[in-house]
Amino acid sequence: MLDLINVSYDTQIPNNVGLSQDKKVLKALEKWHPGYINWWNDLIPQNFQQSMVYLRTAVSVDPKGWAKFDYVKMPEYRWGVLLAPQVENRTIPCGEHYGQPAWQEVPGEYRNLLKRLIVIQGDTEPASVEQQRLLALTAPSLYDMRNLFQVNVEEGRHLWAMVYLLHKYFGRDGREEADDLLRRQSGSEEAPRMLGAFNEETPDWLSFFMFTYFTDRDGKMQLESLAQSGFDPLSRTCRFMLTEEAHHMFVGETGVGRTIERTCQVMKENGIDDPFDVDRIRGLGVIDLPLIQKKLNLHYTLSLDLFGQEVSTNAANAFNAGIKGRYMEARITDDHQLQSDTYVVWDLVDGKAVQKEVPALTAINMRLRDDYTKDAAGGVGRWNKIIEKYGIDFEFKLPHEAFHRKIGVFANLPFDPEGKVVTGAEYDKGLPEWLPTHADGDYIQSLMKPCYEAGQYARWIAPPKVGIDNKPGDFEYVKLHMA
Amino acid sequence: MTHRIDFQTDPSRYRHWRVEYEGEIANLYMDVDEQGGLFPGYELKLNSYDLGVDIELADVVQRMRFEHPEVKVVVMQSAKDRVFCAGANIRMLGGASHAHKVNFCKFTNETRNTFEAAEADSGQKYIAAVKGACAGGGYELALACNYIMLTNDSSSSVALPEVPLLAVLPGTGGLTRVTDKRKVRRDLADVFCSVEEGVKGQRAVDWRLVDEIAPNSKFDEVVQERAREFAAASAKPTGLTGIELTPLDRRFDEDGSVTYSTVEVAIDRAGGRATLTITGPSDPAPASVAELQEQGAQAWILRAARELDDAILHLRLNERQIGTLVFKTQGDPTAVLAHESLLLANRDNWLANEILHYWKRVLKRVDMTSRSLVAIVEHGSCFAGPLAELLWAVDRSYMMLDEFEGDNRPLATVTLSEGNFGPYPMGNDLTRLQTRFLGTPETVDTLRGHVGEALEASEAEQLGLVTYAYDDIDWEDEVRIFLEERASFSPDAMTGMEANLRFAGPETMETRIFGRLTAWQNWIFQRPNAVGPDGALQRYGTGVRGDYNMERV
Structure with a gap:
């Protein structure tokens, strides 16, 4: 009898999908495995590969206790294939097949659409590891380094999850696509990653925190909508990935929060009340709040671009086919088919941003993006609470969605962060106040000095309130291998 | 007359193409202006085209021959990132009358034939240098070129997605050129024409869909190198001077x-x-x-x-x-x-x-x-x-x-x-x-x-x-x-009668292209499965699939 809750370690690939009895897929995955290990080994600097990292490894898909913590060298991490337990009698939650039994096999008519969605999702997972590959060299603490590696190995596991689906359900095409997932590389001229944002390097730790907060949250929203898929194996895969993804959001939110906290602390200690007294604040080796706002503006708007065009045929097709739902589809009270509903989206009329109604089916991307914005606003509120606690007069804001866009109706137009159209001159003038300048980047880079002592933190960031796995403050999260 | 379509244009008026002449090689860039549609109601995204775009291309090809006889190789490429050409604009087709669609297809076919024949007629060889998505009419543009190069970046592909996506056929000789010109095996052609995302990399070469793939980082270089080789191998005399095609009286x-x-x-x-x-x-x-x-x-x-x-x-x-x-x-x-x-x-x-x-x-x-x-x-x-x-x-x-x-x-x-x-x-x-x-x-x-x-x-x-x-x-x-x-x-x-009687005698690729366009595409363009209110072409973009009458006719 298959144990579908606990992870089986009887094959090289930990799994709860009965791989040992599915010789065909096991063989395919084992063939793919060496390429994956090569990819990993070539990626992260060797001394970190040899270090012992205190990582959590999934051992079960039971929400009550799914992971265990231990030291492990990253290349020996047990990447596995884990699906959330099957829900009995699950039905297709949306689209024209609404209410029919969920598919356990790929429906032929949607094979290509499904495959493409899985490939695009799969392509982002290793991409972020590639983008972050050198960050450990400047880690502000072993705690943060460990979090980085945790995020990295889990993104690696998410790649495994997508590759499993490709191998299991998409035959030879699927295997070829899985190989190509290792062939493409972030920022590569030869074979870049599919989405533009995933070809940008993550140059510093504040960018990493912003990335995990904003960009991984896009990933979360995509996973949320794929978790609603009528194709049950995809739904189950994504549901389990979401439990891991929560940690990535946590790393981002607390990372930015600790940076803010430290800035506020240092300002108070030195009697600085004006958050815009940038020179003095930077003189003290912390990151001024206006610069954090600029980083926020940048990463938020880049992430909005990942949702694509306001009106999208592909998203409409996927929803109607029942292979990609909306955020929390089951909690929405409508007919889940949307054939005659409308949804309000932004559009550009006579150079102004206006809201208009469009067929709801074509606005699936926008709806998800609106849900994303609501979701992203939560952490911003909590960051503001930190500033408030220190009595500093400053408030972080999400910029208007027309600002700094490269995709959609507002692409490349001069909107300010309030959503107002400005002249070219005003835009040029405002830009250094809205987005990080090269000088800002230099300043952040100057702070990026590694801090490898257990329990010690770089000056620009506060220690966490609690340790990972409730470990004490001086816990050695990474036993560095010093070759 | 409400809106007269003018077939006369000149480089100073182009909105969608530009040519850089470098001696014997001309680099022809497709850079379609989204807002430059011939009619209101659609945007020419992703280098998709309408009749207006094709009128400019026809003008480019014609001037290449008369004004630039010094050119021996033309490299057709996209000036846009990550897309070569997405083909004919679907919303334009969805909104167009049957007669307009048919005339549009006929003219685009005549333009394709013209640059396809330029090598044999005028010693001007067309290379398609494909980077990014090359789908439908986009691949048909490439098919009419004399040599197709595809970048091997593991995502750029060539595709004819008309059947799965729109329930119509490639309307610019795509199916015919795949089998008759490129001589793709019919079962592989069947696979190729049924998958939306098309074929990329080495397989595109193996299946004869393209002539050559090149590494992405060196692609532009290899393309120019190939262009120089073809120019050097050309039997056409060197140093010819053209004449100007002045505006018509x-x-x-x-x-x-x-x-x-x-x-x-x-x-x-x-x-x-x-x-x-x-x-x-x-x-x-x-x-x-x-x-x-x-x-x-x-x-x-x-x-x-x-x-x-x-x-x-x-x-x-x-x-x-x-x-x-x-x-x-x-x-x-x-x-x-x-x-x-x-x-x-x-x-x-x-x-x-x-x-x-x-x-x-x-x-x-x-x-x-x-x-x-x-x-x-x-x-x-x-x-x-x-x-x-x-x-x-x-x-x-x-x-x-x-x-x-x-x-x-x-x-x-x-x-x-x-x-x-x-x-x-x-x-x-x-x-x-x-x-x-x-x-x-x-x-x-x-x-x-x-x-x-x-x-x-x-x-x-x-x-x-x-x-x-x-x-x-x-x-x-x-x-x-x-x-x-x-x-x-x-x-x-x-x-119908006239077309049947006019073209007696043997078939050529050209007659097959037009004959099949007339017989099959124009039939499909009339059928509810494509153009009815619930047909695929009308529903394209709404997210709802075409509702097909499954009776085989």
Whole structure:
């Protein structure tokens, strides 16, 4: 009898999908495995590969206790294939097949659409590891380094999850696509990653925190909508990935929060009340709040671009086919088919941003993006609470969605962060106040000095309130291998 | 007329293409202006195209030949990131009338054929350098090139997604070129045409869908290297200087008539017909090719071809209620022959060669025009050489026999030239005379013995060069009755009957492309599964799939 809750370690690939009895897929995955290990080994600097990292490894898909913590060298991490337990009698939650039994096999008519969605999702997972590959060299603490590696190995596991689906359900095409997932590389001229944002390097730790907060949250929203898929194996895969993804959001939110906290602390200690007294604040080796706002503006708007065009045929097709739902589809009270509903989206009329109604089916991307914005606003509120606690007069804001866009109706137009159209001159003038300048980047880079002592933190960031796995403050999260 | 589609443009007016000339190599960039659609209601995203984009491309190709004979290799590429060309714009197709769709497809096909033939005709080889998505009409652009290169970045692909995505067929010869030109195995072609995302990398080479793949980081370099190699291997003479294709002398009048320098279009709306009158040359033929080059676009023989070409296109797109086109000529047949013979005697001269090939294309354009075509050979006419070809391009011809009372023009004649025996083949690769006398090939030999003779009506009729010769007594009634009868038939039946009868003889890739377009695509374009309110084309973009009637017809 298959144990579908606990992870089986009887094959090289930990799994709860009965791989040992599915010789065909096991063989395919084992063939793919060496390429994956090569990819990993070539990626992260060797001394970190040899270090012992205190990582959590999934051992079960039971929400009550799914992971265990231990030291492990990253290349020996047990990447596995884990699906959330099957829900009995699950039905297709949306689209024209609404209410029919969920598919356990790929429906032929949607094979290509499904495959493409899985490939695009799969392509982002290793991409972020590639983008972050050198960050450990400047880690502000072993705690943060460990979090980085945790995020990295889990993104690696998410790649495994997508590759499993490709191998299991998409035959030879699927295997070829899985190989190509290792062939493409972030920022590569030869074979870049599919989405533009995933070809940008993550140059510093504040960018990493912003990335995990904003960009991984896009990933979360995509996973949320794929978790609603009528194709049950995809739904189950994504549901389990979401439990891991929560940690990535946590790393981002607390990372930015600790940076803010430290800035506020240092300002108070030195009697600085004006958050815009940038020179003095930077003189003290912390990151001024206006610069954090600029980083926020940048990463938020880049992430909005990942949702694509306001009106999208592909998203409409996927929803109607029942292979990609909306955020929390089951909690929405409508007919889940949307054939005659409308949804309000932004559009550009006579150079102004206006809201208009469009067929709801074509606005699936926008709806998800609106849900994303609501979701992203939560952490911003909590960051503001930190500033408030220190009595500093400053408030972080999400910029208007027309600002700094490269995709959609507002692409490349001069909107300010309030959503107002400005002249070219005003835009040029405002830009250094809205987005990080090269000088800002230099300043952040100057702070990026590694801090490898257990329990010690770089000056620009506060220690966490609690340790990972409730470990004490001086816990050695990474036993560095010093070759 | 609400909106006249103009087929004349020039580089200063391009919105979608640009060309960088670098000696023997021209880099042709597709950079479609999203807001530059010919009609309102759609945006030309992702280098998708409409008729306006294709009109510019046709102009580019034409000017490449006449204005830039120094060019030996043309590299067609995209100026946009991550997309070569997404094909014909679907919202434009969804919103267009059936007639517009068909005319659009016909014109785009003629343009594809033109640059495809540029290597053989003019020594200009087209390379498609594909980076990013190359789908549907985008791949058909590439297919019509002489050499296809694809970047190997593990995401760029070539695709014909029409069937799975839109429930229509690739409309610009895609299916035919895949099997007949590139000789892709039929089962692999079946796979290729059923998958939306297409085929990339090495497999695209293995399946013969592209000629070469190159690493992405070196792609542009390899493309330019290949272009230089092809240019070096070209047999075409080096250092030729072009002529300028100056704007046409053209005037539109309120009643719909169009007046060019040597072509006149008169519209009879009540009768549903247009009369195109071509006036022969008024000046003597250039004495030499140097003089021809000197005259450039003003040379009668080139001017007449350009004007006739424009008139045909104008009538096709802008005068769709006009069911019959009547061709007439006026002038001195010996002068027409003199102008043509300079070209025939100097076929190794680039310009003479280009003008002959251009006449070939214009005459094919006439063949392909789905209107009832009739030639009226009146006294004083000059149906000689290239103009005589019109007699065998049309569905029927009527010739004046003997003197007409009160008409002192020279008696109507037909004069054959060597030009009627080779340089202007039809799409089936036969001359119009060969096609006309398919059952009696010896007639063509007999006719060759009459080259240069001014054949009067009785002889022309006897030789089978015209349908009927009528004298003064019968002429007016017979012609009138024919035209009235023609105008009374169902236009659909006429189009079908005429197309069936015009293209006798062997099939070529060109005839197959047009024949299959007519038979299959135009059928599918009428079927509810594609264009009905619940059909795939109408529903495209809504997220809801086409609702198909599963009955096989």
